[in-house]
Amino acid sequence: MNREWIRKAGIQSLVKDLVAENSVSSLSNVSASKKVADWLESIGFEIEWVEYQDPLGVPKANLVAVRRPLHATLDIGGAGYLAHTDVVPVDDWNTGFNGPFEAVERNGRLYGRGTCDMKGSLCCAILAASQIEQASQKRPLFMVVTADEEVGMHGAQHVDQRSKLWKEMIQRDVVGIIGEPTEMQVVHGHKGTYGVILRANGQSAHTSTGRGINANYALIPALAPLLALRDETETSPEYRNTDYDPPTLTWNMVIKNEPLALNVTTATAEVQIFYRPMPGVDLSRIEKRLRQIQQDYGLEWIDRGEKPSWYVDSQAPWIRQMLYLTGQDQSQTVCYGTDGSVLQDLSKLVVCGPGSIEQAHRKDEWVSIDQLNQAVEVYTQAFRKWAC
Ligand SMILES: [Zn+2]
Structure with a gap:
């Protein structure tokens, strides 16, 4: 597997591959995380593993990845993207045409558990990173991929307490995009x-x-x-x-x-x-x-x-920049939570991702291919802005 493979595979097949890894929060997400790590390594990232056992003794894995510039790095700044690999249960899954872990495309939508929340988004970020030449980077590009977001954000807590790369992200004051579903609206605050x-x-x-x-x-x-x-x-x-x-x-x-x-x-x-x-x-x-x-x-x-709730100034420069990249005038707040509650030591956070929260956590979870394509485009530009 190499960089060309990821670029040619295209967004649909990446999402199908990742959805096929059953990572319902009660089970281990190690296999899904390994797939993500393989893909990231093939496009030049180094991986830091932050593993733990959940309260029931199930092995879980977070990963924090970085791709550094080939030449001297500027001391501050950089781009980051944050996601989780766990998905909500599938006991009630029922579309009439597929199982929860076989993502199927119908009428411009991709159906499957995690397509919307939020493996689709994660694949968009990986594809976006593959489209940026490492040689053009002046600052590092980071990825934070957690476990157990859906059940208490335990994974993010381990990252916050134990990850060296996470500390580096905070020190460098990078801009981090949490790719949870917002229909690509720019979100500057959520409830706790x-x-x-x-x-x-x-x-x-x-x-x-x-x-x-x-x-x-x-x-x-x-x-x-x-x-x-x-x-x-x-x-x-x-x-x-x-x-x-x-x-x-x-x-x-x-x-x-x-x-x-x-x-x-x-x-x-x-x-x-x-x-x-x-x-x-x-x-x-x-x-x-x-x-x-x-x-x-x-x-x-x-x-x-x-x-805690999470909130940044709606006039903050990175929020305005995301608005510019998505072609909107005004950022929003949402009422659901994200890992942002736990990872607020990174002060420059924004939430923006493909698909609607209305389409997540359902018996027929889906995300539109249009939204995925838009996310690839926006993430590519954002990474370029902050890492190049
Ligand atoms: Zn989510």
């Missing part, structure tokens, strides 16, 4: 995530004995103040940020009981709370109120983790 479980514990017994303690009786009184807090976050200006649509934390509550039998007293009752932090919203006030409710009603507190 916050989750907590409040749990009441009772005691299970057959209801006929009268000896059980129903956990719901401790949880139910706490629900009214929680609901009031939720309502406040939806309506009070201090919890809103009108740069986002919707401009609220879009708080969600899920109530769960165990066991579910009608003749057994409920042993545990919990409410799971999830919302999406935005810049400028003081979350410590919400947490304080949640802690108060937890204490008042004697509930157990189980952290489900927090990922």
Whole structure:
């Protein structure tokens, strides 16, 4: 395999090849990462591996790659591209004409798990890099390819803590494009995530004995103040940020009981709370109120983790440059998260990639060939701008 092979293979066949590697987040992504590494090596990149075992002991691999200029390098600057190789589950996959890991082209669309989120985008970046002569580079071109983005961004955390090339990217202050699906819109901010479980514990017994303690009786009184807090976050200006649509934390509550039998007293009752932090919203006030409710009603507190929102100035030069390259006037914010939450030490980030988030995570995930071609074009120009 060599550089000519990648260029001639074309975007569709690269995507088909990578989609064929089943890298659902619960499984290992090592084989998919190796394929990416092979391709990158064939076009002149060096690879740094950042491997780990996920909490269930499954081997996972991140890679950070760099292609340096042939001659003396300028001390600062460079181009970067960031993606993940894991994909969401396929239990409900159903297009009627293909399996999830055999990408099939129909009516100008490529269907398959990961075509949109985000193996398609990654292939576009690799193809774009193959179109730039290493001899024309004055600064390095980096690629960061993570595992487990869909399930807590664990891969990005390992990159952030352990990768030497990642540290170099930060020191050099390179511009990094996160290629998540935005329909090639330029995105300068996204929301974060916050989750907590409040749990009441009772005691299970057959209801006929009268000896059980129903956990719901401790949880139910706490629900009214929680609901009031939720309502406040939806309506009070201090919890809103009108740069986002919707401009609220879009708080969600899920109530769960165990066991579910009608003749057994409920042993545990919990409410799971999830919302999406935005810049400028003081979350410590919400947490304080949640802690108060937890204490008042004697509930157990189980952290489900927090990922901060990510935001850069919409007037920042690299955002304006991406707008110019994509032929748009205005950048946007989005409400879903990316590895950008974890990788914010790189201050010059922008999110821009092919396909729509509406087409991802579905039983018939697809991306349009037009979008892929556009991404190859934009990434090529962006890499040229920042690495040449
Ligand atoms: Zn994604």
